[in-house]
Amino acid sequence: MTLVLPPFRSRFPWWGGRLQTVRNALVKPVAARPAAAANPLRLPVGDGTGDILHATLDLPATIRAEAPLVLLAHGLSGSADSYYMLETAARLLPLGFRVLRLNLRGAGPSRPDCRRHYHAGRSGDLRDAIAGLPAGLTARGVVAIGFSLGGNTVLKLAGEQGAAGPVRAVAAVCAPIDLGRTSRSLNRRANRLFQAHLMKGFKAEYVAPGAELSDALRAAVAAARSFVEFDANVTAPRNGVADAETFYRQNSARYFVPGIRVPALVIAAGDDPIVPFAPYREVDWAAVPAVIPAFTPGGGHVGHHGRDGIWYIDLIERFLATL
Template structure:
């Protein structure tokens, strides 16, 4: 029987103040059996309640836009780094999986900032532009705009799906003088071209229609600064590839979708990552081909640890014996081991 794979690297051993961490094996919970039911449960489940109390931040980026962020702090004083959580494609701070992760971490004693990318959700009223899979300059600008008291214990980045691609690219490019301690990502498309092709495969026709509809709705939301031609390109796109090729790529100066994917796929940036990073993924993810992960020689990436499960779907991981999604338990355990005991 296939087993969960976790690769611990020397970076963990060098953490003198790190606590021991062992990964629990993932087992699917009935009735969410198989990758598709694991994936769609987030769409069917009631939206969880937000942590009580929150602070709204508006973080300036380029062109006069501001990114909306929600800050949730745990009860009582905690000497913990700030977790900056970034959503996936067409998501926001209100995505089911994002709320669930934030609640888990806040309950565990971490301050969590949910960042809404440019043009998504609560950021749309304060930004006329939009995000893309590798627009890391927005992430850097938002981090630099955070109040000093939130940065003084350091920052750990956490990304879901496309937000994970953005974070891995950012980590691989180099974090500059920002106080980044590490990163964790879940269900991340390391190869954007391969992921797009997989999304358009016949077995994913329902997912594809759902996602394309959401992408169009997000792009055309009131407040988006688009020309008539751009609006027509969005409305006329019949596939995710056409949406990226006719709208996203030219909007950001790429000659087409292929160039956009090649330039922004996180897999090409993994070798540049020098800070502790955790990658959590299900190899049966129906949206992301397993080959994207099999192609990486993880042993040659000493800063990266991976928790690769045979099962779990896309941002699913609804496991037996525990109502908390497995990826949230894995990330929380890794954070405690790496940074939870870190002295301020």
Template sequence: MTLADQEEHAGEARIGAARDLPIPPFKPRRRWIGGDLQTVRNFVTRPEINLSPWPGKRLWLPVEGGDELAAALNGAEYIGQRPLIFLVHGLTGCEDSIYLRRTTREWLQRGYPVLRINLRGSKPSRPRCRDHYHAGRSEDLRDALCRLIEMEPAVARTGIVTVGVSLGGNVLIKLLAEHGEELPIRAAATVSAPIDLMATSHRFHLPRNTLYHRWMLSNLKEEATARPAALSEEERRAIEAARTLYQFDNTFVAPRHGFADAEDYYTRCAGKRYLADVAVPLLAIHAADDPWIPGDAYSSFDWSRNTKLSALLAASGGHVGFHAADDEAPWHDRAIMAFVDLAT
């Protein structure tokens, strides 16, 4: 069942449970039309996301190898009343990324506890991490969730809703396929996940994405080399010498984590290969005009292979944008909330 078979609105596809979501098709805000403007709006406007009404709590969650992941827990008083919302950031992001803070606020306003996990080696986690995350390091999420349940046993009773954004969405899909039945995850969602890592790499290296590419590579290098990262001299030279994201992955990420090369890394970790085995209700949200991730990654997948899967594929919205004309809250957040209401 292809994307074309599922079209319900001009330029939009709603697949599985997404057909029943009580939200209108995405319509961009004035002056923010097109994938690029949708993508950069948070960076340009730098909105202030006030979470002070829900004081945060710092958690450190041990993972295999001795590292610990930093996590920000808000709304701890709601634990045991409603499922915990577990948010995973994207490449070079963290708990303070605007899109993650905005999503946190939306859930807290509804009375849900929210935990923002920082992947291994991201800025908040780096002080207690010598190693680094990658697109397929799903065991870190498993370890963090298990430790969280030990610390907050009530979470196991009310359950968890996991939301992965961009690269975090790819890692989440792999987790759901490998460990979804072992964990008390009641529903999950991804936003702009690069489920075809090879195709995403090709797209990101196009001339039109030169500015994005330079920005991302610079951030990656800074993140990977920050103290106390345990790097050999050879790895430091490889990071410094990388002039493209592909080179960074091929000469640093792949060999460090046991992959033959970048192509092997992309192939083995791509979320698309794990979708058929996802074991909990999952909503995948993506925009056809995402400047970083080609829509073909989604349109070429047979979503009917797994009844747990739903997809909401919009004509517009950019990369983790979805700044809509009808509401200040991001469209993807409203869609996920509606999906969770149906699934739980």
């Protein structure tokens, strides 16, 4: 597959990875909402918990013939209504794509209907969500696009399924492909504000009504001062894993990338202050011909605010046009 990668040029005054990352929080932009039918869906997961994922299916006025369904998976403390989810959907709908904005397990409106909670490796939830859709929606295939944590999930899904499975292609934006190094990076002094902001929303969501947690786990959630502590004392034991390092090894996308056989677009920025770029350098991308690496020196974390708009959405549009 050939994909022309346009250069990324930062938009004034958002220079540097940190400003690119916080731009939306400072400006509080409102995502465009083109005319479309927005249909709520409830999709059960198949692990016996009875958990139900809530999603919104956006349908364009005119569906493009042969266009796949586009599934969007959000990041940590996000939801189907996060800015990047809405903005991406708004850009794809006029092109004739049907877009499913999925709330991961325990996120947003999924919270009251879920006993468990999402993590970066719950690729099975995406498979279950796709399997629960009407056959007419998935007849032309599914393209799964993930942002940050959701990006790790879609890459893991693609690596697990190989050439045959529920997804026709995937795209990941600023995925933490090495979960352990990302957690440790967030615990650096320079990133403590990012970590505090992310943890506040995530911890509140984790224990909100609907969550099934023992008293000991609720206490561990409250006591965790970093994601390193949270993963060691909450994530690993709650998911039946011996320790955090085992959890990271079992769920980090970098270990699943070699198995990817469907077209995959991997977007990352060298100056991302949240997700360290070093693990991307350590992957032999040339050995995985299905993957298109789209790495830029700048862009921050799910930022890429360029002179002509959001660069990663431009790239996703180009990628979809090649399928």
